Amino acid sequence: MLDIWKGVESLLDSYAEIHKEDFVAILYTSDAFESAAWVSAALEHRGIAYVRVWMTPIEDPDFESRLLKALPAPSELRRRLVLLSFERDTMSHTTSVLRAMGNYPPDNVVSLRAISAGPELFSVGLLPTPKELESRNTYLLERIIKAKSLRITTPSGSDFTVDLESSRHRWISNRGKIKPGGTVILPAGEVATYPVSVEGHFVADFAYNINTITENDVRLGGAPIRLDLKDGQIIEYACDNKEILSFIDTALATAFSHRVGELGFGTNFAVKTAIPLNSHVNERCPGVHLGLGQHNQDRSVVEYQCPIHLDLIANGGLVWADGEFVVDLADIPPSSNPHPSFTTDEDVFSPESSDDCCGLMRQCDVMADAVGAR
Amino acid sequence: MNEAELKVLIGRVTESVVSEVKRSEAERGISIAELRDHATELGGGKLPSAWKISYDTSGNLVGNAMGPAAWKISYDTSGKALLPGDGVK
Numbered sequence: 001m002l003d004i005w006k007g008v009e010s011l012l013d014s015y016a017e018i019h020k021e022d023f024v025a026i027l028y029t030s031d032a033f034e035s036a037a038w039v040s041a042a043l044e045h046r047g048i049a050y051v052r053v054w055m056t057p058i059e060d061p062d063f064e065s066r067l068l069k070a071l072p073a074p075s076e077l078r079r080r081l082v083l084l085s086f087e088r089d090t091m092s093h094t095t096s097v098l099r100a101m102g103n104y105p106p107d108n109v110v111s112l113r114a115i116s117a118g119p120e121l122f123s124v125g126l127l128p129t130p131k132e133l134e135s136r137n138t139y140l141l142e143r144i145i146k147a148k149s150l151r152i153t154t155p156s157g158s159d160f161t162v163d164l165e166s167s168r169h170r171w172i173s174n175r176g177k178i179k180p181g182g183t184v185i186l187p188a189g190e191v192a193t194y195p196v197s198v199e200g201h202f203v204a205d206f207a208y209n210i211n212t213i214t215e216n217d218v219r220l221g222g223a224p225i226r227l228d229l230k231d232g233q234i235i236e237y238a239c240d241n242k243e244i245l246s247f248i249d250t251a252l253a254t255a256f257s258h259r260v261g262e263l264g265f266g267t268n269f270a271v272k273t274a275i276p277l278n279s280h281v282n283e284r285c286p287g288v289h290l291g292l293g294q295h296n297q298d299r300s301v302v303e304y305q306c307p308i309h310l311d312l313i314a315n316g317g318l319v320w321a322d323g324e325f326v327v328d329l330a331d332i333p334p335s336s337n338p339h340p341s342f343t344t345d346e347d348v349f350s351p352e353s354s355d356d357c358c359g360l361m362r363q364c365d366v367m368a369d370a371v372g373a374r
Numbered sequence: 375m376n377e378a379e380l381k382v383l384i385g386r387v388t389e390s391v392v393s394e395v396k397r398s399e400a401e402r403g404i405s406i407a408e409l410r411d412h413a414t415e416l417g418g419g420k421l422p423s424a425w426k427i428s429y430d431t432s433g434n435l436v437g438n439a440m441g442p443a444a445w446k447i448s449y450d451t452s453g454k455a456l457l458p459g460d461g462v463k
Contacts, residue, residue: 005380030395037388045375045383052391054398062402 001014007122008042009036011084014129015184016112016178018277019301021079024050027097029057032117034088039084057090064096074104081109086117087211089278098217106181114186116279123186125281127270130176133189135334136267137173140191140327144313146346147321150263152282152288154317156224162263169297171192172344175267189268189284194297195232202227204312207274211294211309216247225292225312234258234292240347248310254293256306262291264311265319267332274313282313286330289313 012018022042028036036052043050051070055063071081081104083097091113101109114121144150163310176188205224223241226250227234234252239245252258268284275281283289293306316330375383 001380001384002377033391033395034388036389037384040391041384041387042389052394054394056402212393 003123004038005042005122006123006125008038010126010129011039011112011122011186012042012046014131015126015178015186015188016082016084017178018046018082019079020046020048021046021051022082023077024048024081024082025067025071026050027067027085027093028082028117029050029055029087029092031057031088032255034119035086035117035121036112038122039086045059049069054092054204057087057092058176061092064099065094067096067100068103068140071100071103074108077108077303079108080304083109083113085111085113088114088117090116091115091185101181109181111183112178112186113183116187116277116281118277118279120275120279120281121187124270124275125189125268125271127283127365128268130178130188132134132269132334133175133267134173134339135175135336136189136269136332137175137191138337138339139332139335140265141171141173141340142337144319144321145340148243148355149322151320151323152317154203154205154207154288154314154339156203156208156314157226158200158202159289159315160198160202160229162195163195163197164263165196166193168301169196170344171222171342172296175339177339183241187268187281187284189271190264190266192262192264192291194295194302195260195263197232198229198231198263198290199231202229202312202314204289204314206285206287206313206315207279208313209278209280209283209289209311210251213279214247216243216278217275218278218282219274219276220313227312229260232260234260240329251308251310252292254306254308256304257293257308257310259293259295259296259304260290261293261302261305261306261309262289262311264289264291265329266313269332277280283311285313285315286332287313287315288317288319288329 014213018024026036026039040050040052053063053067053070055066078341079364081101085097091367097111097113101111116125144164145166147164147285148168150164151160152162153159171191171193174185174188174190174192176184176186177186203224203226205220207220208225209218223239223244225237225239225244228236237252239248255298264283266284266286268281269286271281271285274285289311292310294311295304296300299305318325319327319329
């Protein structure tokens with residue numbers, strides 16, 4: 001309980017930067033009622049005004065009207081409106097939340113949305129501060145964003161190369177840092193991009209994370225998933241656990257799911273042990289993951305679409321950029337430099353959302369300048 | 375606040391949240407969530423970790439034609455920014 005409470009306080013102090021004159025709206029689904037209760041208790045203890053808005057996941061025709069009814073008028077705000085949302089398996093109603101936020105000046109509203117809400121979100125995922133995560137994301141980005149090719153090995157036996165084209169494909173840097181008018185996805189701690197090509201052998205020994213609801217135990221320590229990759233696609237896969245293998249068979253039966261749509265590096269150093277739940281906490285573990293299926297780029301840049309996104313996660317790893325060793329993923333030191341300005345912040349949205357989901361400016365042109373592509 | 379006081383506070387607030395969930399679901403005639411009453415005496419300060427909410431979302435489980443996605447990772451930014459008063463433009 002005290003570990004969870006520490007995470008609740010970190011959420012309020014380090015992530016939301018809560019102030020006693022803020023007004024907080026807690027949005028939650030039934031499967032995240034505990035998270036809503038813990039945060040409500042903390043706000044009550046601090047004497048901070050708040051309201052709770054229950055929601056059904058994915059589809060809730062009345063949600064937006066209930067949300068608007070619960071929120072104060074902009075003129076009634078003493079300082080900021082802080083939206084905190086908690087869902088265990090889903091990320092819902094992005095568009096409705098954005099529309100509600102649009103009624104307030106950007107400086108006076110911020111949204112922090114937690115997926116995989118549960119005890120481990122607080123007792124593990126929220127313990128590192130955004131500043132600590134940002135400094136580690138920076139260290140990684142400084143060393144790999146201009147590389148044309150990466151070689152990655154892992155203790156589990158992976159050895160593969162990745163071709164990059166950072167002038168064309170954006171980098172996502174998820175680090176929990178709020179910006180006025182914007183949305184932060186929690187738990188935080190990852191940098192990711194789209195790999196032009198992947199070749200070699202990948203062994204996922206930590207966990208998997210998939211964007212459908214599953215009650216499976218997702219841990220892979222006892223039976224890693226082994227992939228052979230060529231031209232950015234899986235050509236062969238294996239696992240000694242029949243149930244896991246059957247699950248992967250089902251996931252990979254979807255069109256385009258054999259394609260590697262994401263190269264990701266977790267940077268949340270508090271994540272040391274995989275949890276059995278299908279959870280983003282696992283995905284943020286210090287190491288490397290390949291996202292099969294849906295990619296993280298604009299449709300105009302990478303055309304294919306896939307309903308499945310399956311992250312296969314390996315613990316730790318070593319990275320070489322254009323032949324030079326750059327980092328041990330299990331021990332990423334903090335950088336003292338400012339975080340690059342040419343990344344996109346967030347990576348998860350509700351299935352219906354198609355437009356600018358986080359209220360962010362497009363920065364691809366800035367990124368192209370930064371990597372010297374033009 | 376010591377741990378005992380914390381448990382009392384959380385127990386009381388959790389009872390309130392659980393009531394809210396039940397009421398909300400009942401109002402909508404929804405039975406997609408089933409509270410498992412491992413901890414029936416909320417006022418006794420039992421730790422919330424003894425409870426589990428489960429969804430009966432059989433249409434969404436992998437193996438059933440992969441159902442609707444729970445979240446997605448793609449997005450389509452088009453230079454839009456959040457502007458005051460006008461919503462997303």
